[in-house]
Amino acid sequence: MTLEKKENSYSICVGPVHPALKEPVKLNMEIDGEKVIGVDFELSQVHRGIEWAATRRNPLQVLFLAERICGICNMCHMLSFSRAIETIGDIHAPPRAEYIRVIGAELERIHSHILWAGVAAHELGFDSLMHYTWKLRENVLDTIEYITGNRITKGLITIGGVRHDIPEKKIPRILESVNFYYSHFDKMAKVFLNDPVIKSRTRDVGILSRRDALTTCAVGPTARASGVKKDVRKDEAYAAYQDFDVEPILPDAYTGEIHGDVYDRVLVRLLEVKQSAEIIEKAVKSMPKGPIAWEEKPAVILAKLKPLVGEGIGRHEAPRGEVIHYVKLVGEESPYSWKVRAPTYNNMMPWVPMLMGEQIADIPIIAASIDPCMSCTNRAVSADKTTTMYTMDQLRRLSFLKTRELKRGLGK
């Protein structure tokens, strides 16, 4: 796609290496003065061939490979992958394991959102706020380390359960952490939502209308900030989420109106930190007793998984939005196919309506407002540039043809 040129306009590329982006993506901007008049982006700067590597490993190994897809929200990939396998084998994790999964996922959400808040502050040039929020983030990292043994990569999930139990003696430390976030929530909200400079930089900047959010298939906080009620935790109510009555958070819960701008996205994420803390508190207090895994011994799990045949899909509401994993098993040791769709993949198209007509100064904060994670997104790379690129319409036509073919096959 080439960008339209105008008289007196010039182009700036943000990325693949740029101080505003922590991960490589190339944003090509056509600029007129200080105004953005054209947006395009190029992906696949960090293709790692993870899906290929997975077809050479058994499911238990892929689990840890999946964890390495993303450095921040690693558990969501593990959980989605194991849920995909569980659908194939009709495996059900015991209730206690589901509760521990929820606790882990919500701790991860707190961690991810606070990390994002710091990055957003940095994009605005407010480094003190970045240092302050990351100071608050240490608490949840320590809690994660206390429960699972490592600060970032939790290694918490196994197929059909969890790997680390949360014994009675660890619960006070979790509750302490939850209370820490309760007590700091008001201050965080005041700093991010009432600070005059931050408000002037985020209010009515990078607006994504509800219509645009729906047509560009935004997910997660990006979609919710534009008023789309969409949350896998509510829509599918997997794991133990049905017990906690998770309501998708829309910005009008706090301000009474929905703008769909950067301010709303900050707001949604901050409120979700509080929501996560509430879920963890409830989950910890009402955790049922029982086993923590469908099958304790990894060797037995492997033996039981090997004969499985079928396709499965695992969904999970990651901090950034919905993660979907598709797995196909054909009765061999390693999966025949594995496809990961990370939330950033969906949240990138909204960049175009968000960035159009904004100033150069707002590019970093708008680009960061979807919480992009490039390494999670890059699943394919076109080595020779001659490969045809399909548009959405062409793809739709192809799928029609395929369906017709399949129907014909069924009729026979």
Next chain:
Amino acid sequence: MFTMQKELFRQLFKRAFTNQFPVKHAPKSVAKLLEDVGKGKKKINPPVPVPDDFRGKLAYDKDKCIGCQMCTRVCPSKALVFDTKTRKVKYYLSRCTFCGECVSICPVKCLSFTKEFLLADYRKD
């Protein structure tokens, strides 16, 4: 309004949040610092303590190992490689991802985690 500004001013008079591990500022020569520490002239600030269930460097008890190769089957990064001559496994620390799958699968519990985490080195061995 101005909550952050007040907080920043307060922090000016507080101790820094940073854990000053191993020393406050980068020394001119690391070798000299280590020598001084060895002699007891200088002290190193301790790192943040790790919890009991910390997943650090693996400890491998060679005598207990029965050579069943279970750990090499589940290791996602091939950090444990079976040596056919000695019928034991070799542990490559630089490849290890500290997932702990080998620890949970080992039938004789000859693999376990230590709390050691300062594993960066110039040499690969």
Next chain:
Amino acid sequence: MIDLLVARILMIVPVTVLGIFIGLLYKGIDRRLAARMQARIGPPLVQPFRDVKKLMLKENIVPRDAVAWVFNLMPFVALASSIVLLMYVPLFGYPPLLEGHGDLMLVLYMLMFPSLALVIGGFASSSPYATVGAQREMITMVSYEFPLAITIVALAWLVSATAPGAAAFSFSAITAIPVWHLVGVLGSIGLALLFAVIIFVTTGEMGEVPFDSAEAETEIAGGLLSEYSGRNLALFYLASAIKILVLGSVVIALFIPFGISGYAGLSGIAGEAADIGFFLVKLFIVMFISSTFIRVAAARFRITQVVKIYWGYTTMIALLGLVLIGLDIFMGVI
């Protein structure tokens, strides 16, 4: 007379060295305090010296499309103009080195030189980031110049009204009697407003965070300076270090020219030393308020917001101060 001139010329080198030393030292203190406010430890105080040393050792890289001679000349222009500025401002309570050869008006114009050198260097480096940065820097310069000019004109007016015959724009006339002694209550309020304005303008002059859209690390990757490296960057760094001292001295000369020796009853060398020490303390306070604290405690403004703040609010406050001082003068005359 000629002896005096020679003595002054001989003084240029030590004053320059001292200016660079104090400027870099204050940069070190500034970084340390900013780090403490962010709950970090921060670099050692000598870090700016080390930075300069290292940059001096590094290779100069000139972009392929740059206008090489302009690109390489501008760092020298920036440093040279900063050093010249240093000769025109009163340091440590002493009269300026080149007193009688230029006044406040000259300093006002000269203050634009380092920034202009940055702008020209930015345009010459041919990078789109630097070009955007240079445009922004020009806009910022135009924006803060107006409230600054109002402030200086107000002070000169006050001096000429109360002490007729004195050269109103010369530093000696302004520092001779602290301006606060010349006004009544209304004028004091006016002066306080102008003081606030000049502190705020100093932040912009130094290109610190809320007004650093010309450099804007996360937006345009360092803007003006994005193509500069090695020795050229070191020269710009030194120029900005000297500018700290210059700006601080101007603010001190205009608003807080008090010495401490008179109050403490010291005279001779002890008195001089006390005054020099007091000057450094004043410089520190001005720097802490106008640079360190504001830079730590705010997010970056968009360039449109910078213009709005300087041309709108700051100019309004400066005009209000001017009117109050004017009222005070007229009431005094009547």
